[in-house]
Each structure stands twice: as structure tokens, then as C-alpha cells.
Amino acid sequence: MSTIAVSRRGQAMPPSPIRKLIPYADEAKRKGIKVYHLNIGQPDIETPPQFWQAVKDYSNKVLAYGNSQGMADYLARLSRYYKRIGLDINQDDIIVTTGGSEAIIFAMTIISDPGDEIIIFEPFYTNYNGFAIQAGVNLVPITTTAETGFHIPDDSEIEKAITPKTRGIMYCNPNNPTGTVFTESEIARLKNICLKHDLYLLADEVYREYIYEGKHISLMSFTDIADRAIMLDSISKRFSACGARIGNLVTKNKDLYKAALHMGQARLCAPTLEQIGASALYELTDEYYKTTMHEYQRRRDVVYDALQKIKGVVCLKPNGAFYVMAKLPIDDAEKFAKFMLTDFNYQGKTVMVAPGPGFYASPGLGADECRIAYVLKIDDLKEAMAILKMGIDAYNSR
């Protein structure tokens, strides 16, 4: 009989709300039902062949540790990529991490001590919660709404959330889960608040290339905040290489860089072979980015149009990333998502969505919202959205 308990933070670590329904999906599949996965940002787009070729061509006999800050060749290519898109980012401003995830954990750990606070706009990427608990940081949410396209509120609203424990403000642009693209003036406002209140500003920009209307404004283009800007990045979505776990952190603050390097040294290095592959991906030309962006744009249009045809849906057209956060005419998104897997199918097919509450820190919010990831081929998406519509009807008449 055990008398030993897991730590408080171990107990607090939340299951991924995106992944916790997987057992129901597995059960549906065992029954022979086809499940369209709109719940997770795992695109069906092929990882460019350059990745696979670079891995196959790697001829070292020993799979050795790389440098803790990243392999030299990869750092050089990353820097070239940033300069090509107009950002003055040098090799020694970059720490290569194991996925964007590790970049976020590094950043949270380096700017905050346990009990400190980071302000964030909800709904937000649900795994920020797990990283914050791991880092002992309290996420302080500022709510944004479907009705206003999830744009950020007035300065006064943001400044109200600042306390002596606040260490930074974090945002994701374009945003996961809402698809919102933040404007230059929105980011400038955040920047000015951070300068005024001595806060770090963290920008997750992993969906940078997926902008369908407007323009992507990188945090790193504001030079007057260079000492407190932290950019988080990853190849996962850019190159449909989620399983590679290659991300990176960018900072011009040398103390911050040093602390990140030391964290990197403790865990030795990011995966070597996957960095070799990633390196080749940054040699892709504009054509790749354009083609991929247009494909997602077409998918966005399919999903958005289908949502508009469902009575009771609230959702402004998202301008970026590959997600929609939509208010659906349902009473409980958790129950609905489960219902779709356990109690519904149309001709042996169903749809998995990510329930809204997991994307909010404030209790009770998101109960009638779902995140839809448009990561499937157009034909699949069309069918999935038709099934979703039928599922909503069935759920409401059960």
C-alpha cells in the first residue's frame, strides 16, 4: 500500500484536452468508423522531400551530440531564412530547441521564478498550461471573444492585469486556436505596455507563413524592444514536420541567451538527425511557401463557408494559421466532442474536434466553442464539415 504522493504540480499537470478524447476515437476506429481528425494540428501535407533526402544522405557513422545551441550549419540557415524575410536575426541570437515546446519552457523558466505571472490572451494554445505548471508560472488570462474576431482589448484592460509579479506578456501570431492575425498597431500597443511596465514580450510565430489577409508583423521587427523580445519558432507547421521536434528561441538579450544556452547545455542538444533534415528545409524557395499557404487558404475557405451554413454558429473569418475557433449551437463542447465519437456516425464516418474549454484558463469559458484544425485535403474537409453539421443536429435532437 503506497503512502507516497505525486507533487502538487505533478497532480496539477493537465491532460491535453486535444489528446484526452483519443481513447474514444480509438474505440470508434476499432468499430470500423472512419474518424476525420479536425482536433489536432497534424497536417496531411507531405514533409518536403528535401528533408528525407538530407537524412538519407547523412553519412556520419556515429550519431553524435550536436552543439547545445544548435548545429552550426542549421543556425546559419535559420539566420539566412530570417534575413530573407526582413528580420535582422544572427546565429548568436538563436538557440535551437526540441520543438517549439522546449523554446516556450526555456523562455518561461528564464524570465520567471515560481509564483511569477505571465499575461496571456485566451483562448490560447492549450499546452501553454502544461508548460506554465512545469515552470511554476501562473498564466493570467485576458479574455478575447469570437464576436470581435479574438483581437486584443484596450490597453487599460491589459494594464489592469499587471501586478508586481507579472514578468511578461505572451501572444501567438497568427493565433492558435483562433486564426487571428494581429495588426501592427496591436503588437505596437503590447510592446509599449511592456516597455512601460518592464515586462518581457513573448511571441509564438510558428504559423508566420500562413496569412490569408493582411500581413504578418514579427515581434522582432520592433527594434526598440530588442532587450525584452523573445520569439518562439518551430519547423513543425511551416514544413509539415511535427514529429521532428525542432524549434528555436530567438533573443537579442545576451543574459537571456546565456541562460537559455545553459539550459540547453544541461539537456545536451536537440535531436541531431532531425536538425540535418530541418537544415535542408530552409533551402526551400518562395514557391514552396506560396503553394502551401494557398492550399491552407482554400481549406480555410471550405471550413469557413461550411460553418456559415450552420445556423447559430458565431465565427469571424480567420485570417491566418490553420484553425478556426467557432461558437457552435451546442450546450457543452466536451459532451458534444465525445458524442461525435461514441454516439454518432454518418455512413460509418465521424469527426473529431477539440472542445473549447481546454483553450481557456478562466473557468466556464468556451463551453459552446470548438477548435477546428483545417489540416485535411479539400474533399475530406468538405465531407467532414457536412458530417459535423449533421452531428450538431443529431446532438441537439438526442
Add this chain to the structure above:
Amino acid sequence: MSTIAVSRRGQAMPPSPIRKLIPYADEAKRKGIKVYHLNIGQPDIETPPQFWQAVKDYSNKVLAYGNSQGMADYLARLSRYYKRIGLDINQDDIIVTTGGSEAIIFAMTIISDPGDEIIIFEPFYTNYNGFAIQAGVNLVPITTTAETGFHIPDDSEIEKAITPKTRGIMYCNPNNPTGTVFTESEIARLKNICLKHDLYLLADEVYREYIYEGKHISLMSFTDIADRAIMLDSISKRFSACGARIGNLVTKNKDLYKAALHMGQARLCAPTLEQIGASALYELTDEYYKTTMHEYQRRRDVVYDALQKIKGVVCLKPNGAFYVMAKLPIDDAEKFAKFMLTDFNYQGKTVMVAPGPGFYASPGLGADECRIAYVLKIDDLKEAMAILKMGIDAYNSR
């Protein structure tokens, strides 16, 4: 002018004492000096071709996320491997991690809250320090000495270190940096202390196969401590695949497993392609393990014999892993290690060692000790040890 500081823990994050001399080594290499690296556990043994073949054969077009707990096929092979070596470890006792490093961070985070303590035997693997700072855990060192072969002290000595904040005891077997193989009775003593005082017992067993005298006793072979035993493992040293960053955590405690799984879900998964390669490695037969062990044994003998011929060296014969922690006739190991890179070479060659102090948490200890990793071919090792001897003489007559 920046007014913003890095967090206290960010500032406290230590540079790797093994890696911090790299700039001096790079400078020596730029001058054309050959540097024998005895400072880092990066073997020159080839990663088995099965790894490379599996990676080349992988035919998926999308490099997708794997399961957060590890890919199903890899979990199955890991479980088979453990059963083959007599350990009753099932797939659902295992969480695949990004290197042994992540397994340690997960374990520390899940058993402790910030300010809690974990007891450890020094000298210890230096990166435990960085992980503990990241997790907000205080490592409480119990000193072991070269004169006693770095074996653990009496129970009373260990129990004195236990406070209300102690959450566990951690050891590495066979040990990095000392090469000590702990006996069954030593581990049983630790186990009984943990049962008596309600503590977790954490065993880093990544060098399990490298035992030259005696027998490896796994923590997981003690069934009465199943609720509080945590084993940390990795393919890095076992298969000379350090750059793969594939490790795993083993626990029979379901609450602990759940917390580790949730941490795993936040960061999504360990690298996919490297798991594919790792999976093939666990199909290697006993012949591979025997051959590799014998190679390291011969290297151990070369290094140990050479050390015995240096006057003033104190070091019992290490029985496992691929490290020796030796007291050398020098006043300051940090200065000596730097001297070897900046002020000494023999016929254009020199040696890099890891200074002792980085492996101790108690200030002042290890000043006359160095860790030597016997990770090079016999001929290289012989030459490196001869150069080390000459370097010590030169250092002492400078």
C-alpha cells in the same frame, strides 16, 4: 538601456562544466593542435547500422507527431528488452522521453515541488544540477570519496541528510562520473531507507550494460518498492547514439505515470524519426552488447593502468560505465584542464579532461580531481594518457 533582468533561476543555471572549456579547445584546434576529447561521454564507437537502415527504410511521407508516451512499436520493443534482461516492465510502465535528460526533468518535477529536496551522492553527473535548478529542486549532496571507490556511506550518514522537505534519493548505477558499480546490498539499503522515510528512489541506469566486474542490479528488480521506484534510461550510451535524444522513464506507480504522460502531452512527443531508428536497435542480439562491453573493458584497462603509473594518482579500479574519476597530483583541476588546452601540447597534440569541481555540489570539493571518459580507440587512448602524464609534469613545473 535595459532595465529587465533574467529570473533568479535563469541566472543560477550553471554552464556545463564539461562544455565550458570548449572555446579553449576550439582555439587550440584553430592553431592546428589535435585535441583528444576525454572530457565528454561521446563514444567513437559507430552507431549500429540497424539504426541508419531503419531510418532510411522509413517510407511515411509525413513526419507526424507520435504518441506522447512513445510510439507503440518502440514501447513494445523496449518492454521486450527489459523482459529479456529479467525485469518485469510492461509497455504501460514506460514513457519515452527526449533523451535521458527529459526523463530526469520529468521525474524531478513530478515528485517535488519548488523548494523540495532530493538526496544525491557526489560526485554526480553534472547536468543533474541544471535539471534541479529548472525544476526548482535543491540537490542535497552526500559525499563519497576516491579512497573508498565512491561507494555509499552508512545508513546513518544518509538518514542524517533527510529533512521534511526530502522527496527522494537519486543515484546512477554504474555511476557517471566515477564508474562505481553499486552492490545489491547498497541498493537494498537505499530501498529500505526510502520505504522507511516515504521517499522516492530514482536510478539512472543508462550504463547498465557496461559492467566489467560484478553484476548490474537494477532498481526495478526490487518489487517491494514498486510504488516509489523510478528508473531513468536512454539509448545514447547503450548504442552510441547520443545525438538521437531518445530516453525513457519507467515507473509502476500509476499516479506518477499519469503525471509523466501529461507532461509528455504538453510537449507532444519525443522525436519520431529517431524513435524509428531506436526501435531497430533493440533488436540487436547479445553479441552486440558483449562486444561493446569488452571494447570498453579494454579501454578501461588502458586508462587505469596508465593512471597507476602516474605518481600521486588516487583511483580505485572502476567497474562500470566508461568513466574514471581520479585524484591527480595537481592543485586546481580547472586551471589544469585549461592549461592543457592553452599552454601545453606534445608534438602538436593535447588532451581535454573534465575538471572535478563541476561534479560536486559541495563547494571546494573535487579541486584535485578530473573525470576521464574512455570513449576513444585503444591506440588513441594510449597516446592521450601518455600526453596527460606529460601535461601533469609540465603543469607542475610551470
